Amino acid sequence: MEFNQKEPIYTQIIADIKLKFINGTYKLGQEIPSRRELAKQLGVNPNTIQRAYREMEEMRLIVTARGQGSFMTSDVELLESLREEALHHAVSQSIETLRSFGKSDREILAAMKKYLERGASR
Amino acid sequence: MIKVEQAAKMFGSKIALDDLSFSVEAGQIVGLVGANGAGKSTMLKAMAGLLHLDRGKITIDGKSPCRSTRERLAFLPDLDAWYPWMKLSDIMRYMQDLYPDWDGNKADHLLDYFHLKRDSLIKVASKGTRAKIKLLLVLSRQAKYLLLDEPFSGIDPFAREQIAHAIMEDFLEEEQTILIATHEVSEVEALLDEILFLDDGKLLLKGNVETLKLAESKSLLEILKEVYHHARL
Numbered sequence: 001m002e003f004n005q006k007e008p009i010y011t012q013i014i015a016d017i018k019l020k021f022i023n024g025t026y027k028l029g030q031e032i033p034s035r036r037e038l039a040k041q042l043g044v045n046p047n048t049i050q051r052a053y054r055e056m057e058e059m060r061l062i063v064t065a066r067g068q069g070s071f072m073t074s075d076v077e078l079l080e081s082l083r084e085e086a087l088h089h090a091v092s093q094s095i096e097t098l099r100s101f102g103k104s105d106r107e108i109l110a111a112m113k114k115y116l117e118r119g120a121s122r
Numbered sequence: 123m124i125k126v127e128q129a130a131k132m133f134g135s136k137i138a139l140d141d142l143s144f145s146v147e148a149g150q151i152v153g154l155v156g157a158n159g160a161g162k163s164t165m166l167k168a169m170a171g172l173l174h175l176d177r178g179k180i181t182i183d184g185k186s187p188c189r190s191t192r193e194r195l196a197f198l199p200d201l202d203a204w205y206p207w208m209k210l211s212d213i214m215r216y217m218q219d220l221y222p223d224w225d226g227n228k229a230d231h232l233l234d235y236f237h238l239k240r241d242s243l244i245k246v247a248s249k250g251t252r253a254k255i256k257l258l259l260v261l262s263r264q265a266k267y268l269l270l271d272e273p274f275s276g277i278d279p280f281a282r283e284q285i286a287h288a289i290m291e292d293f294l295e296e297e298q299t300i301l302i303a304t305h306e307v308s309e310v311e312a313l314l315d316e317i318l319f320l321d322d323g324k325l326l327l328k329g330n331v332e333t334l335k336l337a338e339s340k341s342l343l344e345i346l347k348e349v350y351h352h353a354r355l
Contacts, residue, residue: 005343006335006341007335008331008333008335009332036294040287040294043290043312044290044312046290048332
C-alpha cells in the first residue's frame with residue numbers, strides 16, 4: 001500500500017480496509033491482519049495502526065475479541081449502507097467535477113452513457 | 123523518559139542548542155527533524171553523555187547521562203567511529219565485550235537479514251552497507267533507548283526500506299524508546315509517533331504526527347515549512 005503525504009496514515013488505512021470490505025476482498029466476519037502484522041508489513045508505527053483499529057471499532061466496522069484478533073463486522077446492513085455511501089460519494093464527486101467544467105446535466109448524462117457503451121463493446 | 127530542561131550549548135560563537143526543553147515519553151518513536159546545523163546531533167550526543175551542556179539539564183529515567191545511563195542507551199553516530207583495519211567481526215566482538223546487553227542471536231539474525239558478511243572490511247564497504255552495519259551494532263543490544271543519528275543518510279531506497287523494516291521489527295519486539303535525527307522528514311514519517319522540529323538550536327514544533335496532519339489537512343513537510351517561515355518573520 002502506498003500512502004499519500006497529505007492525509008494522516010491512519011485515515012488512509014481505514015479507507016483501504018473499508019474499500020476491501022465494500023468490494024468483497026474482506027467478507028462479512030472475516031479475520032483481518034493483526035495490528036502487529038500490519039505494522040510490520042506496511043512499515044508503519046504500531047501506535048498509528050492501533051489508532052486506525054480503535055476508530056474502526058468505534059464505527060463498528062471491525063470487532064476485536066480479546067486475544068483472538070480482529071474481524072470485519074457481520075452486520076449486513078452496515079455493509080449495505082457503506083456500499084450505498086461509497087457509491088453516492090463517487091457519483092456526486094464525478095458529477096460535480098463535470099458541472100465545474102460548465103457541462104449541463106444532459107451533456108453529463110450523454111457523456112456517461114457513451115463511456116459505458118464503449119466499455120460494454122470492448 | 124528522557125527529559126531535557128533548558129539545554130544550552132555553544133561551539134565558539136555558534137549557538138548549537140538554545141534553551142531547549144522537551145521530554146520524550148517511554149515507548150515512543152520520535153523524529154528529531156531539522157536542517158543541517160539545527161542542533162540535532164549535538165542534542166543526541168548530549169543525551170548519550172558524549173558532550174557536556176553549557177547550561178541546562180538532561181535526565182534519562184531521572185538520571186543524568188553517565189556510565190549507568192550509557193548502559194541502557196544505544197547510540198548510532200552520524201560519522202563512522204572505527205579503525206580502518208577492522209572487520210565487521212572485530213567490531214562485533216568489541217561491542218560484545220563492552221556491553222553486557224549484547225544479544226548474539228539478534229546480531230546473527232540481522233547479519234542474515236541484511237546479507238552482511240562477518241569478514242567484510244569496513245573501510246571498503248559501500249555507504250549502504252556501512253549504514254546497515256551501524257544499525258546492526260545498535261539493534262543487537264537490548265537497550266531501552268536507541269538514539270539514531272541520520273540512519274538513512276546517503277543510501278538507496280531499497281536499503282532504506284530494509285533499515286526501516288528492521289527498526290520497526292525491533293520496536294515491535296522490545297518497545298524501546300527510539301529517537302531518530304534526520305533532515306529528511308519523509309524518510310521517517312511513517313515510523314514516528316512524535317516529531318520535534320529544530321531550527322538554529324530552538325524547538326519550533328512538537329506534536330503527534332498524525333494529529334498534526336489531521337488538524338492541518340496538509341503534509342508534514344508543508345506544516346514544517348509554514349512553522350519555519352513563521353519563525354523567520
